[in-house]
Amino acid sequence: MTAMSRFVDIAEILDGGHDGERVAIRGWMYNKRSSGGIQFLMVRDGTGVMQCTLNRSSFDEETYNNVEKLPLESVVELEGVVKVDERAPNGRELSVNNVGGVIESQPDYPIIRKRHGVEFLLDNRHLYVRDPKLQSIFRLRAKFMEAARDWFREHGYTETQSPMFITAACEGGSTLFEVKYFDREGVYLSQSWQLYAEAMICSLGKIYTIAPSFRAEPSRTRRHLSEFWHLEVEEPWTDLDGIMKVGDELVTHIGHTLAREMPRELRMVGRDPEELLRLETPFPRITYDEAVEILQKDGVEMLWGDDFGWQQEGPLTRHFDLPFWVVGFPTGIKPFYHKPDPRRPEVTLSADLMAPEGYGEIIGGGQRIHDYDQLLERIHEDNLDPKDYSWYLDLRRWGTVPHSGFGLGIERVLMWMCKLDHIRDTIPFPRDLRRVFP
Ligand code: 4AD
Numbered sequence: 038m039t040a041m042s043r044f045v046d047i048a049e050i051l052d053g054g055h056d057g058e059r060v061a062i063r064g065w066m067y068n069k070r071s072s073g074g075i076q077f078l079m080v081r082d083g084t085g086v087m088q089c090t091l092n093r094s095s096f097d098e099e100t101y102n103n104v105e106k107l108p109l110e111s112v113v114e115l116e117g118v119v120k121v122d123e124r125a126p127n128g129r130e131l132s133v134n135n136v137g138g139v140i141e142s143q144p145d146y147p148i149i150r151k152r153h154g155v156e157f158l159l160d161n162r163h164l165y166v167r168d169p170k171l172q173s174i175f176r177l178r179a180k181f182m183e184a185a186r187d188w189f190r191e192h193g194y195t196e197t198q199s200p201m202f203i204t205a206a207c208e209g210g211s212t213l214f215e216v217k218y219f220d221r222e223g224v225y226l227s228q229s230w231q232l233y234a235e236a237m238i239c240s241l242g243k244i245y246t247i248a249p250s251f252r253a254e255p256s257r258t259r260r261h262l263s264e265f266w267h268l269e270v271e272e273p274w275t276d277l278d279g280i281m282k283v284g285d286e287l288v289t290h291i292g293h294t295l296a297r298e299m300p301r302e303l304r305m306v307g308r309d310p311e312e313l314l315r316l317e318t319p320f321p322r323i324t325y326d327e328a329v330e331i332l333q334k335d336g337v338e339m340l341w342g343d344d345f346g347w348q349q350e351g352p353l354t355r356h357f358d359l360p361f362w363v364v365g366f367p368t369g370i371k372p373f374y375h376k377p378d379p380r381r382p383e384v385t386l387s388a389d390l391m392a393p394e395g396y397g398e399i400i401g402g403g404q405r406i407h408d409y410d411q412l413l414e415r416i417h418e419d420n421l422d423p424k425d426y427s428w429y430l431d432l433r434r435w436g437t438v439p440h441s442g443f444g445l446g447i448e449r450v451l452m453w454m455c456k457l458d459h460i461r462d463t464i465p466f467p468r469d470l471r472r473v474f475p
């Protein structure tokens with residue numbers, strides 16, 4: 038063993054930055070095979086995965102045999118020359134002729150490269166997070182957050198936070214998680230920052246947050262988590278139309294950024310980047326009434342006044358290749374804070390953005406009631422206790438302005454943009470009805 042050259046990131050190599058050069062990499066041995074005097078090691082370093090080949094003729098017998106015996110997930114330092122090779126999984130391979138430090142792992146790594154059941158992989162999530170497909174998704178997730186923050190910064194929004202311990206429901210009592218909070222009863226985990234955001238717009242103007250939200254979702258579905266990451270926006274002097282334009286631009290910017298900056302990761306997880314580059318503002322808008330008609334024509338069970346469930350959103354969104362808004366949901370199926378349409382009070386100035394291809398709701402939002410009496414009336418109608426919302430009502434007494442906002446489910450958008458059939462892999466450690474371990 039001779040001294041190693043400087044270590045480089047695998048991503049740099051795969052991007053073509055070191056073709057023909059002598060470099061060293063270090064990482065985890067994710068997979069391996071050998072045939073006729075050549076070993077093929079798949080090495081993962083956190084930035085990418087690359088094939089490394091070792092020729093028996095380039096090594097002394099002992100080194101070659103020791104490497105051959107290494108169990109999966111052993112950590113290796115390898116030095117060699119970068120070769121462009123069509124046959125290698127990512128078009129490039131490292132032709133190795135020097136092996137540096139090795140940390141041998143135990144021989145019984147539980148995730149072998151055959152198909153495992155979903156529950157087994159979730160039990161071993163602390164190890165399965167190393168899977169190259171998950172690695173690509175988590176990388177896309179990080180880029181997603183970065184792109185969103187860039188968009189908000191460029192458009193003059195301030196990031197702010199709301200408490201996670203709260204005392205009154207924003208999205209209805211049925212999905213509240215109650216928590217033990219010293220000796221106080223009636224303390225819950227936040228479902229949405231919204232009510233606090235409505236206070237903060239009088240301090241900061243246009244604001245956003247990226248934070249966890251919690252929902253005690255009673256059912257296991259492919260698109261619900263009990264803890265999800267919520268990107269929320271709230272702004273004064275903005276109506277329903279204005280806040281939908283924010284959604285159009287933000288989602289388009291995020292989709293384009295992923296497609297331009299991470300095409301390799303997108304392809305790896307199964308999404309053609311070209312499809313995200315086709316996102317274009319403004320997204321089409323249909324009314325709730327039109328959505329009901331489309332569904333009824335398709336023979337899907339749906340009456341005017343019903344809320345959408347998976348059975349409705351699935352078929353509805355398969356009519357579209359790009360996201361679209363459904364506008365004007367009935368007052369009866371939206372929380373108390375939604376402003377009734379002055380021209381037609383049985384519907385609200387609300388809008389949900391639907392992802393196409395069967396994915397369904399990714400954004401929910403709209404214009405808020407800014408009039409004190411109207412808000413109090415809706416609180417009574419929904420059988421809520423005005424005492425629980427006393428501070429929220431106060432906001433309508435001093436300096437109230439028309440305002441709007443929305444919440445975007447980050448995992449929902451990622452699930453669609455990565456073309457996944459389940460939400461669980463969009464987050465490293467998913468939480469649902471049955472799982473809080475590991
Ligand atoms: O439609 P929701 O319930 O709206 C609100 O919470 C508003 N207060 C937001 C606002 O106006 N500031 O939730 C917003 C979005 C949904 O469209 C969905 O994308 C996501 O949050 N979401 C979930 N994602 C994963 N798992 C769950 N259980 C989710 N519940 C909502």
Ligand code: MG
Pocket residue numbers: 389398400401
């Ligand atoms: Mg909703």
